[in-house]
Amino acid sequence: MRLQLTGKKVLVTGGASGIGLACALAFLDEGADVAVIDRAQGPKGAFGVRADVTDDSQLSTAVTKAVGHLGGLDVVVGCAGISGPVGTPLVDTPADAIAAVLAVNVTGQLLLAKHTYPHMADGGAYVLLASDSAFVSAPGMVPYCASKGAVVSLTKALAVEFTRARVNCVCPSIVDTPMARADLGDAAIDEADFPVQTADEVAQQVLFLASARSRAINGQAVLADFGYSARSGFPA
Template identity: 75%
Template sequence: MDSSFTDRKVLVTGGASGIGLACARAFRAAGAQVVALDRASGPSDLDTVHADVAYEASLSGAVTTAVERLGGLDVVVGCAGISGPVGTPLVDTSAADLAAVLAVNVTGQLLLAKHTYPHLSTGGAIVFLASDSAFVATPGMAPYCASKGAVVALTRALAVELNRVRVNCVCPSVVDTPMARSDLGDAAIDQADFPVQTADDVARQVLFLAGPHSRPVNGHALLSDFGYSARSGFPA
């Protein structure tokens, strides 16, 4: 068993399901104490505090509760996110839908850093969940792509500003999660003609960026897409 996180204090947003839940369980398996924040109730084996990351009062109160339960913070993982409209052209996307995506995916990460940084131990780590959609795009997902591009930029900005901790992000390609299945359908995941990651795959990437083996890595966006973005359009 990986014991790199023995007795480390970890907070994970979006921890009730999907990648967030996989991260929470992976940290706990590595010896950490974990509290998850989520709008939904988590499984019975997970210590979950209700929070909506898009609203500062809700998030700040939940962070305070989590810090009290843990007795401090060493690692913060921002997994809370929404996809927003999928397959909807921008010209048919409402300002309200765009604002909702940015509120969770961007403002939520900013607020998370704002309210956890004062509690983080020196040498601690923040890891955000971004997406390969920060670098490549598919039609009908402009709000989501814009939000994940912002998370990459935010990662770099905070790596420079928050000098007591490291800040990195993970940018996975399609991951088999309840959100992805809701957006794309079960067949698109189960019969995909492209590689699909598991939530556990991504959790291992998060643990690497949060742990001692990545000590020199700061301000980095880890793009994990099976090499697809490296491919040339040249027909050869």
């Protein structure tokens, strides 16, 4: 399928690693002009700006630099995110750890939307990274689940308010990324008894939602979990 992304002006946050890096590389491969905002250096071929997405002033300046380089915006992809303490009961989770997860995963997306929309072209597209954890949960993941649920609600709210652009989010299940391996361990990924996605697979979902091929899709959370959430927990 031709996604017609050649020459599109794309901004990706969290584009130095994991899903964000895969997205940046996939857009570059499609012939798009890509800028990356991250605290680390982005991939070769992309215009890189270092900034913390939770800092309003830093992010505003970074967006201005990226837009100045690109000459505008057609697509914005919000990939910056953290998992926080995994496997820690909420009652044992420090308040600053909870705040950090919400700051990056929720406030970071809000600020990204705030600072990029004035530069967004008519008919542009936002794709935010949420998670299947917005719909299902596991013990020790309360702050993360809450943050990703907020991204799903944010997606719908932005789709209503941002009339010049479509806004959707992707909600993958476990993805093989450096962050997932750090949280779960290599064995949990390599020897999993359930399917694990690659970052490249998620990037292809993002590209579709960013393209005109999905122009009728707006305000939606695309759940990509191999159908696991559709299964009843009751014995059949």
